[in-house]
Amino acid sequence: MSEQSLTKRQKEVLAFICDHIESVGFPPTRNELSKHFGFRSPNAAESHLRALQHKGVIRIEAGRSRGITLTALSHSSLPSSGALRMPLPLVGRVAAGSPVLAQENIEHEYRVDPLLFSARPDYLLRVEGHSMRDAGIFDGDLLAVHRTPEASNGQIVVARLDDEVTVKRFERKGHQVTLLPENPQFQPIQIDLRRQELVIEGLGVGVIRPRLES
Amino acid sequence: MSEQSLTKRQKEVLAFICDHIESVGFPPTRNELSKHFGFRSPNAAESHLRALQHKGVIRIEAGRSRGITLTALSHSSLPSSGALRMPLPLVGRVAAGSPVLAQENIEHEYRVDPLLFSARPDYLLRVEGHSMRDAGIFDGDLLAVHRTPEASNGQIVVARLDDEVTVKRFERKGHQVTLLPENPQFQPIQIDLRRQELVIEGLGVGVIRPRLES
DNA sequence: CTTGATACTGTATATATTTACAGTATATGA
DNA sequence: TCATATACTGTAAATATATACAGTATCAAG
Numbered sequence: 402m403s404e405q406s407l408t409k410r411q412k413e414v415l416a417f418i419c420d421h422i423e424s425v426g427f428p429p430t431r432n433e434l435s436k437h438f439g440f441r442s443p444n445a446a447e448s449h450l451r452a453l454q455h456k457g458v459i460r461i462e463a464g465r466s467r468g469i470t471l472t473a474l475s476h477s478s479l480p481s482s483g484a485l486r487m488p489l490p491l492v493g494r495v496a497a498g499s500p501v502l503a504q505e506n507i508e509h510e511y512r513v514d515p516l517l518f519s520a521r522p523d524y525l526l527r528v529e530g531h532s533m534r535d536a537g538i539f540d541g542d543l544l545a546v547h548r549t550p551e552a553s554n555g556q557i558v559v560a561r562l563d564d565e566v567t568v569k570r571f572e573r574k575g576h577q578v579t580l581l582p583e584n585p586q587f588q589p590i591q592i593d594l595r596r597q598e599l600v601i602e603g604l605g606v607g608v609i610r611p612r613l614e615s
Numbered sequence: 616m617s618e619q620s621l622t623k624r625q626k627e628v629l630a631f632i633c634d635h636i637e638s639v640g641f642p643p644t645r646n647e648l649s650k651h652f653g654f655r656s657p658n659a660a661e662s663h664l665r666a667l668q669h670k671g672v673i674r675i676e677a678g679r680s681r682g683i684t685l686t687a688l689s690h691s692s693l694p695s696s697g698a699l700r701m702p703l704p705l706v707g708r709v710a711a712g713s714p715v716l717a718q719e720n721i722e723h724e725y726r727v728d729p730l731l732f733s734a735r736p737d738y739l740l741r742v743e744g745h746s747m748r749d750a751g752i753f754d755g756d757l758l759a760v761h762r763t764p765e766a767s768n769g770q771i772v773v774a775r776l777d778d779e780v781t782v783k784r785f786e787r788k789g790h791q792v793t794l795l796p797e798n799p800q801f802q803p804i805q806i807d808l809r810r811q812e813l814v815i816e817g818l819g820v821g822v823i824r825p826r827l828e829s
Numbered sequence: 830c831t832t833g834a835t836a837c838t839g840t841a842t843a844t845a846t847t848t849a850c851a852g853t854a855t856a857t858g859a
Numbered sequence: 860t861c862a863t864a865t866a867c868t869g870t871a872a873a874t875a876t877a878t879a880c881a882g883t884a885t886c887a888a889g
Contacts, residue, residue, distance in 0.1 A: 408865070426684035427641040430846060442868050447848065452865075457733050466680040466846050466875060470640035472733055514725040517757075519826035537751040537824065543731075557827045608824040610751065612733035613771050622835070644876060656838050661878065666835075680845060680876050 407456060414438070414449045415458055418469060428469035457612055472611070489513050491525045491543065501526070501559070501566065501602050513545075518607035523548040525609065526559060528568055533557070536570070536583035538608055544568060545607035550600070557605035562592065566602065621670060628652070628663045629672055632683060638729065642683035703727050705739045705757065715740070715773070715780065715816050727759075732821035737762040739823065740773060742782055747771070750784070750797035752822055758782055759821035764814070771819035776806065780816065 407415065417437060421429045429437070434446035450469065453459045458475040462468030490507040500506075502524060515521045522545035531540055536557065538544065544559070552558045558571040560580060569580035569590065578599055580590040592599050621629065631651055635643045643651070648660035664683065667673045676682030706715055707722045714720075716738060729735050736759035745754055750771065752758065758773070766772045772785040774794060783794035783804065792813055794804040806813050 410866075422640075426636075427681050430680070431848085432846070440867075442870090443847080444849090444869080445867050448866070460734055462735070464847070464875075466644070467641050468847090470730065470735070472730055511728040511731055513727050513731070517725050517727070517823060517825050534751075536827070537748075537753050537756075539751050542751075605827050607826060608822070609731060610822040610824075611731050612821060613750070613819050624836070645878085646876070654837075656840090657876085658839080658878080658880095659837050662836070675877095678845075678877070682877090 407453075407458065411449060411453060411456075414446075415453055415475060418453075418459065419471065419475065422471070428467045430467055489522060489525050489545075491527065493527045494529070501561075513609070518545050520547045520604070520606040522546060522606055523603065526566075526568070532582035532584050532587040533568055533570075534584045538568065538583070538605075539610065541611070543609040543611065544605045545609065546603040547606045548603040552601050552604060559602040559605065561600040561602055562590070562597070568605065571601075621667075621672065625663060625667060625670075628660075629667055632673065633685065636685070640730070642681045644681055703736060703739050703759075705741065707741045708743070715775075727823070732759050734761045734818065734820040736760060736820055737817065740780075740782070746796035746798050746801040747782055747784075748798040752782065752797070752819075753824065755825070757823040757825060758819045759823065760817040761820045762817045766815050766818060773816040773819065775814040775816055776804070776811070782819065785815075 414434065417434065418428060421427075421433070431443040431446040431450070434440070434449070435443050438446070440446055450459065450461055454461050458472060460470045460472055462470070489511050490502060491509045491511060492501055492506045493508045494506070508527070511525065513522070513525075524546055525543040526546050528538055528542045528544050529540060533539075538557075544557075546559050552571040552573075554572050556571050557568065558580075559566060559568055560571070561567075562580075567580065567590075569582060572579040572581055576594045578592040578594060580592070582589065628648065631648065632642060635641075635647070645657040645660040645664070648654070648663070649657050652660075654660055664673065664675055668675050672686055674684045674686055676684070703725050704716065704721045705723045705725060706720045708720070722741075725739065727736070727739075738760055739757040740760050742752055742756045742758050743754060747753075752771075758771075760773050766785040766787075768786050770785050772783065772794075774781055774783060774785070776794075781794065781804075783796060786793040786795055790808045792806040792808060794806070796803065
């Protein structure tokens with residue numbers, strides 16, 4: 402459903418679940434949750450789990466003991482989470498001035514078959530905003546990005562302009578570059594390369610939408 | 616304890632446990648082990664676990680469901696641990712009358728981290744047509760589908776109607792089901808469950824777009 | 830040749846775990 | 860003011876799960 406933020410209590414519960422998986426090796430049961438938080442009823446834990454599932458940060462597998470799994474959202478919902486996978490780093494908000502793949506920007510790492518995409522992706526970038534809506538790139542989508550400093554007209558690029566990272570369609574005529582949104586509610590960005598610096602961080606080679614809104 | 620080498624069968628069991636933890640997110644039960652290996656008795660799994668514990672490659676926590684944890688030894692006991700992951704079948708055009716996951720419909724298999732999506736995907740379905748355009752699901756996109764016969768109003772479903780498989784938004788009022796496109800150029804499909812058969816093949820839980828058009 | 834490990838079938842049971850149902854109370858947005 | 864989300868207590872039941880006990884059969888080692 403909607404991507405609401407977690408309450409303080411829900412964050413505590415989610416943190417405990419993450420911690421349990423990390424340190425114990427498997428997810429906690431309702432009783433173990435209740436014991437840790439002092440609930441006198443396993444249903445208190447159940448309710449919290451339902452709420453967390455509803456907000457998309459965990460998944461519950463019906464009928465399976467300890468059937469709690471974390472989702473992509475769960476990691477971005479907590480201040481600190483340990484990364485223990487290899488392949489594709491997921492980059493969220495890029496801190497001003499820092500390289501895209503700086504440690505501080507990496508939220509998580511996912512294994513995704515690179516053959517899925519038209520070009521080999523180097524990282525996943527969480528898209529913010531609706532400026533590329535008509536290209537089917539929505540707020541919260543993960544853009545698979547291939548690192549390269551060169552772009553051709555019409556390609557969707559990850560560009561850095563004034564320490565801000567943005568996703569737009571690339572159009573260049575001589576010294577003049579236009580970064581085109583795919584949404585009439587947004588204005589194109591004009592850059593004169595003689596006056597302003599534009600860095601191409603990479604090309605969008607695919608999109609992953611981690612959830613479908615209802 | 617005794618640090619002997621594992622038998623071939625024991626290696627298979629250990630590999631499955633590792634793989635299960637990696638891909639599912641928690642260890643398997645005795646029954647799940649038995650089902651995978653074709654044991655008719657959960658005690659076969661139990662015996663293997665005891666043997667593996669005795670050889671020091673796993674630890675079993677008494678009385679806790681799924682209480683299997685790996686040890687430092689477990690990794691060195693397997694040739695290629697960690698890298699494996701259950702691949703997702705990619706289903707292209709579904710032949711009329713055949714099950715979605717019939718061999719003839721499977722084009723390829725991709726390894727995709729299931730944690731990327733809000734619910735566990737069981738397969739990827741290549742979407743044809745533009746009827747879901749405004750939901751950001753384009754022609755050629757891969758819909759990550761979670762198999763389930765039940766759907767709630769507003770969810771995006773994979774439905775089978777008259778041997779045709781289609782992706783639409785689900786809306787039900789009593790006997791009346793409406794399959795809603797997300798594109799004003801298409802008409803909603805009305806089904807009277809008393810007159811027509813509708814099978815829900817699964818729920819859309821995410822989208823992968825393998826390429827970006829320029 | 831006997832012992833122990835391996836690799837299972839088959840049955841049974843205690844208990845661990847999920848999960849529904851029925852409440853209470855507070856806060857918040859429409 | 861009504862509906863909804865949060866945050867719980869308390870009870871109960873269905874079922875998922877661990878695990879004991881009783882076997883069968885093969886194989887290698889002492």
